[in-house]
Amino acid sequence: MNWSIIIESTLEAMVTKNAVVFALAAIGLNIHYGYTGLLNFGQAGFMAAGAYGTGIAITQWGWTIGPAAVFGIVLSVLLAFFLGLPTLRLRADYLAIVTIAAAEIIRRIVKSTQYSEVTGGSGGLNGIGRGFYDNNPIDSGLDLGIVSFSERELWFMVVGWGVVVLCMVLTYLLVRSPWGRVLKAIREDEDAVRSLGKNVTWYKMQSLILGGAFGALGGIMLTLEQQSVQPDQFFTPTTFFAFTALILGGAGRVFGPVVGSMLFWGIIQFTDVSLRQAIANDYIPTWLMDGVQAGQVRFIIAGGLLAALMIFRQQGLFGNKREVALDDH
Amino acid sequence: MSGTARIAGVSAVTRSVAYDPPIVPARPTQRRLLTLLLAALAALGLAGVLAPAAAAQQTEGGEAEAVGTIDYEGEDGEDVPVAGVEITASTADGEEIDTATTGDDGTFVLSLPGAGDYVFVLDPDTLPDGVSLRSEERGTLELSMNAGQRRNLLFPIVEGEGVERSSGSTKIAQVPQLAFEGFKFGLIIAMSAVGLSLIYGTTGLVNFAHGEVVTFGALLAYLFNVTFGLHLLIAGPIAVLLAGVFGGGFDRGFWRPLRNRGTSLIAMLVVSIGLSLVLRYLFLYQFGGRTRPFDQYAIQTDTIEFLNITMVRKDIWIVVVSIILLVLVALALGGTRIGKATRAVADNRDLAESSGIDVEKVILVVWAVGSALAAVGGIFLGLTEQVSWQGGFQLLLLMFAGVTLGGLGTAYGALVGSIIVGLAVQLSTLVISSELKNVAALLILAFILLVRPQGILGRKERVG
Numbered sequence: 207m208n209w210s211i212i213i214e215s216t217l218e219a220m221v222t223k224n225a226v227v228f229a230l231a232a233i234g235l236n237i238h239y240g241y242t243g244l245l246n247f248g249q250a251g252f253m254a255a256g257a258y259g260t261g262i263a264i265t266q267w268g269w270t271i272g273p274a275a276v277f278g279i280v281l282s283v284l285l286a287f288f289l290g291l292p293t294l295r296l297r298a299d300y301l302a303i304v305t306i307a308a309a310e311i312i313r314r315i316v317k318s319t320q321y322s323e324v325t326g327g328s329g330g331l332n333g334i335g336r337g338f339y340d341n342n343p344i345d346s347g348l349d350l351g352i353v354s355f356s357e358r359e360l361w362f363m364v365v366g367w368g369v370v371v372l373c374m375v376l377t378y379l380l381v382r383s384p385w386g387r388v389l390k391a392i393r394e395d396e397d398a399v400r401s402l403g404k405n406v407t408w409y410k411m412q413s414l415i416l417g418g419a420f421g422a423l424g425g426i427m428l429t430l431e432q433q434s435v436q437p438d439q440f441f442t443p444t445t446f447f448a449f450t451a452l453i454l455g456g457a458g459r460v461f462g463p464v465v466g467s468m469l470f471w472g473i474i475q476f477t478d479v480s481l482r483q484a485i486a487n488d489y490i491p492t493w494l495m496d497g498v499q500a501g502q503v504r505f506i507i508a509g510g511l512l513a514a515l516m517i518f519r520q521q522g523l524f525g526n527k528r529e530v531a532l533d534d535h
Numbered sequence: 536m537s538g539t540a541r542i543a544g545v546s547a548v549t550r551s552v553a554y555d556p557p558i559v560p561a562r563p564t565q566r567r568l569l570t571l572l573l574a575a576l577a578a579l580g581l582a583g584v585l586a587p588a589a590a591a592q593q594t595e596g597g598e599a600e601a602v603g604t605i606d607y608e609g610e611d612g613e614d615v616p617v618a619g620v621e622i623t624a625s626t627a628d629g630e631e632i633d634t635a636t637t638g639d640d641g642t643f644v645l646s647l648p649g650a651g652d653y654v655f656v657l658d659p660d661t662l663p664d665g666v667s668l669r670s671e672e673r674g675t676l677e678l679s680m681n682a683g684q685r686r687n688l689l690f691p692i693v694e695g696e697g698v699e700r701s702s703g704s705t706k707i708a709q710v711p712q713l714a715f716e717g718f719k720f721g722l723i724i725a726m727s728a729v730g731l732s733l734i735y736g737t738t739g740l741v742n743f744a745h746g747e748v749v750t751f752g753a754l755l756a757y758l759f760n761v762t763f764g765l766h767l768l769i770a771g772p773i774a775v776l777l778a779g780v781f782g783g784g785f786d787r788g789f790w791r792p793l794r795n796r797g798t799s800l801i802a803m804l805v806v807s808i809g810l811s812l813v814l815r816y817l818f819l820y821q822f823g824g825r826t827r828p829f830d831q832y833a834i835q836t837d838t839i840e841f842l843n844i845t846m847v848r849k850d851i852w853i854v855v856v857s858i859i860l861l862v863l864v865a866l867a868l869g870g871t872r873i874g875k876a877t878r879a880v881a882d883n884r885d886l887a888e889s890s891g892i893d894v895e896k897v898i899l900v901v902w903a904v905g906s907a908l909a910a911v912g913g914i915f916l917g918l919t920e921q922v923s924w925q926g927g928f929q930l931l932l933l934m935f936a937g938v939t940l941g942g943l944g945t946a947y948g949a950l951v952g953s954i955i956v957g958l959a960v961q962l963s964t965l966v967i968s969s970e971l972k973n974v975a976a977l978l979i980l981a982f983i984l985l986v987r988p989q990g991i992l993g994r995k996e997r998v999g
Binding site: 243245288291292293296298299300302303304306307308310311314315318319320442443446449450453499502503505506508511512513514516517520 | 741743793798802803805808809811813814817819820935936939968973976977980981982984985988
């Protein structure tokens, strides 16, 4: 077992690509679930809207990154609107059903051969936003002993975590505003808020749109990092990686989703690399687990972690137990 | 669900000197390949635009050749060549140029005078009994050839009758067939979804792991059928019984303790989605990503024609057994003590409990029977499409659409709604690509939530 590789890749996973992308997606889910009590099980669909909106605008229409990203976010807003319209005046579980279905349908549409001229079909889109790395002002990598980053990784981390911090600041300001207090009141008791004359459905819609836009930002950062986008990156487990990260860190806390995402990817990467090392060194016999199966363990961990947290520690690491114990309306 | 007929590859005989990729009619599992081919074709098209003059000069540059092998995939996946099949080449104007007959190895060679557009036709009457073109229109290929080119022709051949019908002019003629398939699919959804709806009705839990209950049933049947070598008629019922026992045990050992410790419904809903992920990837871990058929009834070649509907025997059995089971469920709900108790609990749990009904026992029975029925659904799905680690999960969206349409939690709603959804999904392929047929289910879901959120059979109440 090569422990230095395990530790290095675990630490790297906690601060690079996936940690950033899923921090943004989980910040969005935090607006939905943590502050408003909405169950959005289709965050992957919002991420796909952002990623594909940006990707299509850049590769097909030749837009620059800025307007293309705005277009991706506009798509996610429209998606939120269309999903919210039939479901938000109903019980929470209807939104969960419709969003999980919609996200899966979006994945199938962008993957289908029918629209592959625009979306690239199952191969996805390549060569998105070369300008992102071309404008990299960082000209040398960083070596911190145990971990080291290339200049590309550093540039993505600077931009990515910058966006995350901005979103956190925005969340912090919003949830302390009168608007945010209405959201939290809806989470606690929808009927009470309605009886105070607030338009609950419209507030929920705003929450769905805002959280979905954060998710779209996650998808956009994913696209910029890898300069490409593939449909299967937005399959159902993507949503629940973000959900697990949120619950792990603590829903209803500004820092919760960000810390949760870092920890989540640390855990996933640690087990993944450890298992592969153990297989390579014959500590685990191949009849029990091979390399392909080691790659599937992450889904089992994510699902198990999510279920266990919801049963034993709904507030995660930093949440407030009383705040996250959602009652059934 | 486009049937079980295995699709024959028609493989290249020679290492062709052609630079064009062969024209392969799309089949669902080959989309990635097709995308690559399309990309390659596009690149070639571009090359053609750039070099028109050169191409024109080559017109007299020599004969072209069209070659191929006519074969189909046998029981064990081997290629079985078909001899004596006649293929004709003619110009776009209809002038016949060359005819070839396949040899014992299934190969044929057609000589063409030079560059131009050609039509290649396989004469279906020369195919031996028991094999046929995958679909009629696949017997004709229109290709343009360059001078000196050698190109592979691919005619997909299957054992039994071809199952794919043409789209376009004969849409009306497809309606009965699609309606039958939709009805069969709807019955499978209904059987899988009865448990989902009743569990919601009695406990308030939307069980996102119900798709995995469906898959579990199919995998159990696969275990007894293929791994242990029991006939499917024995393996199936064992799997259904075991699935019922596991379902009951799942409630007793997992969900009841959760209810007792006061876990909220929303938390349980999130728990169920976590479990769904765990179970699905455990299935993948054990079963692998490939879809696999049961040992029996995987391929049935003798078809039955009835009112323009082509079906095989297992289709009829699936429909008949499903209807019998669903009628039994309906009768049990309407007439037996436990059935009436179930409806009472679904209607108003507190009232049912105070009138002496053992609610926990009702829930246990609902879990057991619901899981057993879901297992039947999973096995039938495996018979129609083959067994897959995510078969049930892919059905989950349709189950949701079905039970919401019928009325979430109502006893009979799952039956009505699921059949409508099955029909809608299959019939929607008349107007949209079959890749996207599940979109129809989502549209139904959104529409019913907008106009009648309680569903067709649901009682109007405030659901918000």
